[in-house]
Amino acid sequence: MNNTHESTKEIVLKVSNLTKAYGEVKPINQMSFEVYKNDAIAIIGPSGTGKSTLLRMINMLNTPTSGQIFLGDEEVTKEGYPLNKLRLKVGMVFQSYTLFSHMTVIENCMDAQIKLLKRSRQEAYARAYDELNKVHMTDHILKYPDQLSGGQKQRVAIARALAMDPEILLLDEPTSALDPTMVSEVETVIKSLSKRGITMLIVTHEMRLARAASNRVFFLTGGSIYEEGSPEKIFDNPEREATKNFVKRIKKKEWLIKNKDFDFLTSISEIDSFCRDADISIKTNKAIQSIFEETVTQIMLPQIKGQPLIKFTLEYSGQSQLLRLMIEYAGPKLRITDTDNEMAKNLLLYYSDIIEVEPTSDDLNDGFNNAFELKLKKSL
Amino acid sequence: MTKKKLKKYIFIELLFTLIFIGIFLCLLVFNQNNEKGQKFKNPASLKGGTIATWSGSLSNQIASKSIEEAHFAFYTNPVDMFQDLRTRKVDACILPSYRIKALKNDYPDLSILDQSLGMSQTSFIFSDKSNELRKQFNEFLEAKKADGTMEMLEEKWFSNPSNYANIPYDKAQLSGENGTIDVAIAADAIPYEYIRDGQIIGYEPEFLDLFCQEYGYNYKMQNMQFDAMLMGISTSKYDIGLSNVEYTEERAQKVNYGSFMREEPIVAIVNNGNPYSKGLIEDLKLSFSKTFIVGSRWKGLIHGLLITLLISGSSIIFGSIQGYFFFLWTKNYPGIFKRIIIFFSNIFLGLPIVVFIMITYYILFGKSRLSGVFISIIAFTFMFSIYVHDCLHASIKTVPPEQREAALALGYTEGQTLVHILIPQALDSFLPSYKNEIISLLKSTSIVGYIAVNDLTRQGDLIRATTYDAFFPLITVALVYLLLTWIIIYFIKLLLSYVNPKRRKPSQILKGIDTNSDPL
Structure with a gap:
């Protein structure tokens, strides 16, 4: 991980009172911060709060409404500043990788070097090969983008940006468009970048990535940096209320089932997202989904007459790596472990043990008179 | 496209063309219609x-x-x-x-x-600017009637008109010391004026020769359709018109007649x-000989083909270049320029090209004496450039917008992005549309006959009008157009595969790079 001796470091990027307004709406409002050399800053926050907008203003793909941006000593927001020169110093990796489809992998990484940095073909090749080697893509240099998987494309996109030797690298949700199976290969690459000391800003919602690759985390909401700190501080000991709520949202989730034809599929996919965000293993993730399905739809709902009232809670503590599943419900007691549905019961008991508990008592839980916890079996 | 596929493609195309020819031949057979009908006595x-x-x-x-x-x-x-x-x-x-x-x-x-x-009375017709010429003509005609020259000409050309292939004619040597006359002629009326061995001969051309010899003129003669000739005289593009123009009061209001040269009875033909x-084979043989051999008419067709190629080729080349520039201007100065281009796009969409070319020739360039070929090239170049612009515009839209952003983010300027990143990716959808526009233009040039240009179509029609035989001239012209179209398609397909980046060999991709010197 990078060290954070800010006082001795040079400032690579400085943002001062930056504002972006669309009429009355201000996704970015009077934001100021400094980025030091070798910093890897993760930018998190609720969707639509301007995280991507902020990133795109740094290389001026979006123009700020007011405020200043300094790259090194130069003010890039000054009128007439040559934007293509700016962008040579600011590399960007997009969510949708966007490789040039008419060029091979190696050419994607060489072309800009040759045309914009005026390097010789041999030089450009050597530099491109070097970066591609670091992302383990040298076996594919003569392939075309449509022959690569998403993860491979993103790795090439990173190599392409780095071959230009930018002063700072911007990554806009680099893993969002990827299949879950490919996310880890890209995360590994990004981790290695921060080890190399590459100065970067990463917009992401993957807590795991932020923890692994960054030394500073900005939590953005309401148009400004609401709270900032190290990953440990932000994720495990947030100070401010909104931060706590946001971080909690990716650490505890509840599902309320109030009628028999509730949206089962959405609930399953939310469980899946929660587990991935919380860095829960895929095996466990699938187990939890199975438990939910078997318990709620196969065992409980068939036994309930009239309108059901069921709450399913999933809680995860990153620090202690504890996982808690709880189901609370209203109405007469149901048969869970002694149900008639043999298949469902066996599946359920394969994954977990059932322990009866007291329903949690806070204001939201009016009406729940039964509860039990599902403890995942150790063998998982 | 692999060689095998290309061969298969060629084979299928040829097969279809042969089927079409077969259909046409069948039509010829079924045209043999000899039923006896009503006989009229008077x-x-x-x-x-x-x-x-x-x-x-x-x-x-x-x-x-x-x-x-x-x-x-x-x-x-x-x-x-x-x-x-x-x-x-x-x-x-x-x-x-x-x-x-x-x-x-x-x-x-x-x-x-x-x-x-x-009775139909005919003479030369004169533009409004040729009054002096007309006076001289009338004087000369009077004199020639008096001294028996007109009788001699009448005897030579009209005593046995079906012998038109053999009537002798030597074009006179003209000094032109007193100027050159622009003559429009519709040489499709044997024996008044017609084409033999690539030369325009006849009763009226011979008289014109005599006239010019007497007054020291030389002339430049342009062959065209009758209606084009009338238009040419009434707009003063030409000085004199020859086509045994019958006197009617309507026409006399638009053009100026010389004194009557000749009279001819109007009859009913039944x-x-x-x-x-004479039987299918004999007919075909005769048709073939009349179309190509007699009077070396095949030379006329070759000449027409060259004109068509000249107009199409120039328009395509210049139009493509101009269209590319229009595209760049639209990209760099959207707003006003885009509006102008869209305006012209709609004009070409809504206006039949025949009308467009006639407006260009007779109105926009009405007063000028530039040749029809030159004006056609100007008109078609402009039209083609608008189409090329639209093709480029549409095909760039098929490139995902993220590509432009990714290029800008790397530091390419807008211009570099367009040329190196967007256009290469747009070529895939651009080339087929471009191919269609080229073929469309080639076919569109067939209407230049309306503005007195002897292109391939007009030449074919000329032969048809002179030989009174439609089969070979029209079929030949059709086949030539088909062949040209086919050649264009073939070359564009070749071009498509040539510019397809995936066909490059590794040695081409890594040109100039030594992969052995260890870069690590």
């Missing part, structure tokens, strides 16, 4: 029948006065009239008698009803039921 017996007349001509006016209760069918040239008379779509044609007299060997099944319906076909 014009009065045509009462209530279907009569073919040449619209706008004197014969038209006379016919409507002479024949009672007739249904009239209007034509724009005598070839079509004779064809329909032969197949009995009409009962009679009303025309000056020389039209059929010169061709009596070609049409043994058509004959004249002897009673004359009226089908006499004689067989005209």
Whole structure:
């Protein structure tokens, strides 16, 4: 991980009172911060709060409404500043990788070097090969983008940006468009970048990535940096209320089932997202989904007459790596472990043990008179 | 496209072309129609029948006065009239008698009803700017009538008009010391004016020679359709028009007639039921010889082809370049420029190209004496450039917008992005549209006959008009267009595979790079 001796470091990027307004709406409002050399800053926050907008203003793909941006000593927001020169110093990796489809992998990484940095073909090749080697893509240099998987494309996109030797690298949700199976290969690459000391800003919602690759985390909401700190501080000991709520949202989730034809599929996919965000293993993730399905739809709902009232809670503590599943419900007691549905019961008991508990008592839980916890079996 | 696929493709295309030829040949066979119909003895017996007349001509006016209760069918040239008379779509044609007299060997099944319906008087016509010429012409004509020259010419050209292939003619040497006259001629009326061995000869050209010798003029002669010639004179693009122009009061308001040179009776021509076909093979042989061999007409077709290629080729090349620049301007200065281009796009969308070319020639360039070929190139270049612009615009839209952003983010300028990133990716969808526009342009140039340019189509039609035989000229012209189209398609396909980046070999991709010197 990078060290954070800010006082001795040079400032690579400085943002001062930056504002972006669309009429009355201000996704970015009077934001100021400094980025030091070798910093890897993760930018998190609720969707639509301007995280991507902020990133795109740094290389001026979006123009700020007011405020200043300094790259090194130069003010890039000054009128007439040559934007293509700016962008040579600011590399960007997009969510949708966007490789040039008419060029091979190696050419994607060489072309800009040759045309914009005026390097010789041999030089450009050597530099491109070097970066591609670091992302383990040298076996594919003569392939075309449509022959690569998403993860491979993103790795090439990173190599392409780095071959230009930018002063700072911007990554806009680099893993969002990827299949879950490919996310880890890209995360590994990004981790290695921060080890190399590459100065970067990463917009992401993957807590795991932020923890692994960054030394500073900005939590953005309401148009400004609401709270900032190290990953440990932000994720495990947030100070401010909104931060706590946001971080909690990716650490505890509840599902309320109030009628028999509730949206089962959405609930399953939310469980899946929660587990991935919380860095829960895929095996466990699938187990939890199975438990939910078997318990709620196969065992409980068939036994309930009239309108059901069921709450399913999933809680995860990153620090202690504890996982808690709880189901609370209203109405007469149901048969869970002694149900008639043999298949469902066996599946359920394969994954977990059932322990009866007291329903949690806070204001939201009016009406729940039964509860039990599902403890995942150790063998998982 | 692999070689195998290309061969297969060629084979299928040839097969289809052969099928089309086969269909045309079948049509020829079924055209042999020899049914015996009604026989007419005199014009009065045509009462209530279907009569073919040449619209706008004197014969038209006379016919409507002479024949009672007739249904009239209007034509724009005598070839079509004779064809329909032969197949009995009409009962009679009303025309000056020389039209059929010169061709009596070609049409043994058509004959004249002897009673004359009226007289047609003809002369040269002059533009409003050639009054001096007209005065000289009238003086000269008077003199030649008096000294027996006109009688001599009459004897030479009209005593046995069906011998038109052998009437001797030597174009006179003209000094041109007093100037050069621009002459428009519709050389499709044997023996007044017609083409033999690539040369325009006839009664009127010979008279013109004599006139010019006397007054020290030289002339530049341009062959065209009759209507184009009338237009050319009434807009003063040409000084004199030759086409045994019949005097009608309507025409006299638009053009200035010289004194009458000659008179010809207007008659009714009917089908006499004689067989005209010598059998399919003989007919085809005769048709072939008349189309290509007689009078070296094949040379005319080659010349027409060259004109078509010149106009199409120039328009395509210059139009493509211009279209590319329009595209760049639209990209860099959207707003006003885009509006202008869209405006012209809509004009070409809504205006038939014939109308467009005629407006260009007769109105926009009305006062100028630039040749029709040159004006066609200008008009088609402009039109093509608008189409190329639209093609480019549409194909760039197929490139995902993220590509532009990714390029900008790397530091490419807008211009570099367009040329190196967007256009190469747009080529895949651009080239097929471009191919279609090229072929469309090639075919569109076939209308330049309307503005007095002798392109391939016009040449074919000229032969048809002169030989009164439609099959070979039109089929040949059609096949040539098909062949040209096919060649264009072939080359664009070749180009598509050539610019396909995935066809490059590794040695091409890594040109100039030593992969052995360890970069790590």
